Amino acid sequence: xxxxxxxxxxxxxxxxxxxxxxxxxxxxxxxxxxxxxxxEFFAMLGPSGSGKTTCxxxxxxxxxxxAGHIEIFGEKVEGLPPYRRAVNTVFQDYAxxxxxxxxxxxxxxxxxxxxxxxxxxxxxREALAMVKxxxxxxxxxxxxxxxxxxxxxxxxxxxxxxxxxxxxxxxGALDLKLREEMQLELxxxxxxxxxxxxxxxxxxxxALSMADRVAVFNEGRIVQVGPPEEVYERPRTRFVANFxxxxxxxxxxxxxxxxxxxxxxxxxxEKIALMSAGASAPTxxxxxxxxxxxxxxxxxxxxxxxxxxxxxxxxxxxxxGQAGEIKRGGxxxxxxxxxxxxxxxxxx
Amino acid sequence: xxxxxxxxxxxxxxxxRRLSDxxxxxxxxxxxxxxxxxxxxxxxxxxxxxxxxxxxSIFSIDxxxxxxxxxxxxxxxxxxxxxxxxxILMRTVSIAAAVTVLCAIIGFPMAYYAARxxxxxxxxxFYLAVxxxxxxxxxxxxxxxxxxxxxEGAIGWIAGRLGLGPALEAWLALPLVGGPSLSVSYTGMVLxxxxxxxxxxxxPMHAALERVPxxxxxxxxxxxxxxxxxxxxxxxxxxxxGVVAGAIxxxxxxxxxxxxxxxIGTSALVLGQAVYTLQGTAGxxxxxxxxxxxxxxxMALFLTLAKxxxxxxxx
Numbered sequence: 001x002x003x004x005x006x007x008x009x010x011x012x013x014x015x016x017x018x019x020x021x022x023x024x025x026x027x028x029x030x031x032x033x034x035x036x037x038x039x040e041f042f043a044m045l046g047p048s049g050s051g052k053t054t055c056x057x058x059x060x061x062x063x064x065x066x067a068g069h070i071e072i073f074g075e076k077v078e079g080l081p082p083y084r085r086a087v088n089t090v091f092q093d094y095a096x097x098x099x100x101x102x103x104x105x106x107x108x109x110x111x112x113x114x115x116x117x118x119x120x121x122x123x124x125r126e127a128l129a130m131v132k133x134x135x136x137x138x139x140x141x142x143x144x145x146x147x148x149x150x151x152x153x154x155x156x157x158x159x160x161x162x163x164x165x166x167x168x169x170x171x172g173a174l175d176l177k178l179r180e181e182m183q184l185e186l187x188x189x190x191x192x193x194x195x196x197x198x199x200x201x202x203x204x205x206x207a208l209s210m211a212d213r214v215a216v217f218n219e220g221r222i223v224q225v226g227p228p229e230e231v232y233e234r235p236r237t238r239f240v241a242n243f244x245x246x247x248x249x250x251x252x253x254x255x256x257x258x259x260x261x262x263x264x265x266x267x268x269x270e271k272i273a274l275m276s277a278g279a280s281a282p283t284x285x286x287x288x289x290x291x292x293x294x295x296x297x298x299x300x301x302x303x304x305x306x307x308x309x310x311x312x313x314x315x316x317x318x319x320x321g322q323a324g325e326i327k328r329g330g331x332x333x334x335x336x337x338x339x340x341x342x343x344x345x346x347x348x
Numbered sequence: 349x350x351x352x353x354x355x356x357x358x359x360x361x362x363x364x365r366r367l368s369d370x371x372x373x374x375x376x377x378x379x380x381x382x383x384x385x386x387x388x389x390x391x392x393x394x395x396x397x398x399x400x401x402x403x404x405s406i407f408s409i410d411x412x413x414x415x416x417x418x419x420x421x422x423x424x425x426x427x428x429x430x431x432x433x434x435x436i437l438m439r440t441v442s443i444a445a446a447v448t449v450l451c452a453i454i455g456f457p458m459a460y461y462a463a464r465x466x467x468x469x470x471x472x473x474f475y476l477a478v479x480x481x482x483x484x485x486x487x488x489x490x491x492x493x494x495x496x497x498x499x500e501g502a503i504g505w506i507a508g509r510l511g512l513g514p515a516l517e518a519w520l521a522l523p524l525v526g527g528p529s530l531s532v533s534y535t536g537m538v539l540x541x542x543x544x545x546x547x548x549x550x551x552p553m554h555a556a557l558e559r560v561p562x563x564x565x566x567x568x569x570x571x572x573x574x575x576x577x578x579x580x581x582x583x584x585x586x587x588x589x590g591v592v593a594g595a596i597x598x599x600x601x602x603x604x605x606x607x608x609x610x611x612i613g614t615s616a617l618v619l620g621q622a623v624y625t626l627q628g629t630a631g632x633x634x635x636x637x638x639x640x641x642x643x644x645x646x647m648a649l650f651l652t653l654a655k656x657x658x659x660x661x662x663x
Binding site: 060061081082087091093095097111113160 | 563568581582585
């Protein structure tokens with residue numbers, strides 16, 4: 001569900017205030033502030049080594065911050081070990097216990113809480129049914145496929161009713177088809193349970209399609225936080241523009257030449273239109289004649305890289321059917337509306 | 349010119365090439381060639397002679413002439429249950445069990461430290477420290493221990509300095525485990541065996557612990573298990589195959605040894621000494637064969653129990 005203004009006033013599910021975690025000289029997490037709302041699907045997106053996984057481990061309690069404060073539902077958790085925190089993790093490698101059956105894996109959290117055998121078997125069956133693994137209780141983890149293990153890990157984490165579920169690149173090891181299926185399922189599960197999900201990923205498509213809000217990490221810091229549309233449409237820096245989707249990054253002078261304010265700007269390839277020869281320019285658009293440097297076919301779209309006489313190199317994504325007479329070295333005419341350019345805070 | 353597609357060999361290379369081509373095409377043949385020598389060695393020279401020897405246990409010895417009567421009988425095997433012989437078996441198995449338990453208790457923390465916490469340098473030092481005792485002579489080590497354990501030896505002296513002299517005296521006054529001094533008691537024997545076989549326990553334990561991914565330990569904590577609980581329900585069961593492998597070594601090495609009991613032990617025999625005297629001085633091959641069956645049966649029983657306990661579930 002979308003976080004609206006009212007929920008912003010309630011106690012955040014997770015709050016970071018100036019959190020830092022250093023490993024020797026490496027600043028894995030370097031002054032992070034963030035609030036994750038109850039019931040929110042929050043994605044932490046970034047390249048490897050950007051600090052997103054360390055942030056997740058700080059919430060889980062596997063790491064302790066070197067500076068700053070972490071609160072879970074208003075309660076300070078510094079120094080609290082993982083087994084005293086009401087959050088659970090789905091690990092990247094699933095971390096299923098190889099010596100226990102699927103049912104015992106799922107029931108493990110209940111077992112350490114002293115729940116009796118019959119009751120925990122019953123709940124394990126229910127949890128497995130929730131992730132569509134009915135009847136798999138007596139199997140061993142080694143007998144399951146990757147996708148099934150993923151579901152067992154999910155059931156095992158959810159059975160103890162965490163206040164926040166942490167997911168560390170849970171779909172990374174699955175193939176594309178299965179991944180898309182699991183994305184929908186995870187999203188559905190989160191909606192029905194109304195839990196906060198904190199989802200770490202390096203896959204921008206995954207973050208955009210699933211999350212209510214996305215935090216983009218780079219070098220131990222959050223560069224931008226916001227709903228997916230905002231992060232995609234209005235990237236604040238060159239890093240965000242390039243990491244979340246792809247973008248043409250223009251300098252202040254180049255932006256001005258296209259009729260936009262003289263600010264460093266980003267321009268999404270799909271915002272550049274292809275004009276057929278002799279057509280008149282749409283209102284509010286600048287027409288650019290360019291020479292095609294490269295063309296690549298990508299199914300629904302064709303990506304055209306072209307260079308204007310002024311030396312500006314632009315990448316455009318045009319519907320594949322539209323690109324009739326397109327070939328390398330040939331001329332091309334683009335139309336760019338000046339309001340398609342998004343000013344950025346910095347060109348870096 | 350057209351480049352050659354087939355790399356045709358020069359005439360003198362042909363035979364070897366043909367042979368390697370053949371082995372590549374028929375890899376079963378290669379496996380067969382590789383396996384025949386070790387199988388001959390293991391199957392015939394080792395296992396064959398072992399079985400021939402063990403089969404002697406169904407023969408008996410003529411009391412008067414001392415010659416072997418080659419008629420199948422269970423009398424020799426039954427002799428194992430005579431009080432004097434049965435005592436030897438019980439004594440040896442108890443010592444081996446004590447040594448194994450002690451090795452496991454002392455070895456586990458070391459193996460755990462090396463597998464989970466040691467950096468590359470500490471790990472190298474660990475391997476060196478564990479292996480080094482294996483490089484020096486077995487007899488030198490035992491005689492060294494005899495001096496340490498002697499009444500005027502280092503252990504007694506340290507115990508005295510620490511004011512533990514009376515405690516040591518009280519321990520030695522106990523029946524069975526005690527004796528005139530540590531160097532002629534079962535306690536001393538167990539200590540020396542523990543020292544000798546400790547590396548054989550630590551290394552497989554370490555290998556097993558190293559294969560436990562740290563994410564499993566984190567997952568247990570994440571699901572609410574305290575460190576103690578995690579240890580009992582996750583780490584220990586996953587390390588058990590290593591403990592069992594180590595126990596196979598410490599147990600069977602102790603069962604078969606006859607030198608330590610001779611130097612450190614009391615006058616009462618253990619299994620190894622019994623086999624040694626029976627096949628040598630006494631010339632009673634059937635009974636020594638019967639004695640030799642015992643360690644094999646004990647190990648089989650031990651492995652069955654370990655399997656029942658689920659020691660191999662994670663393999």
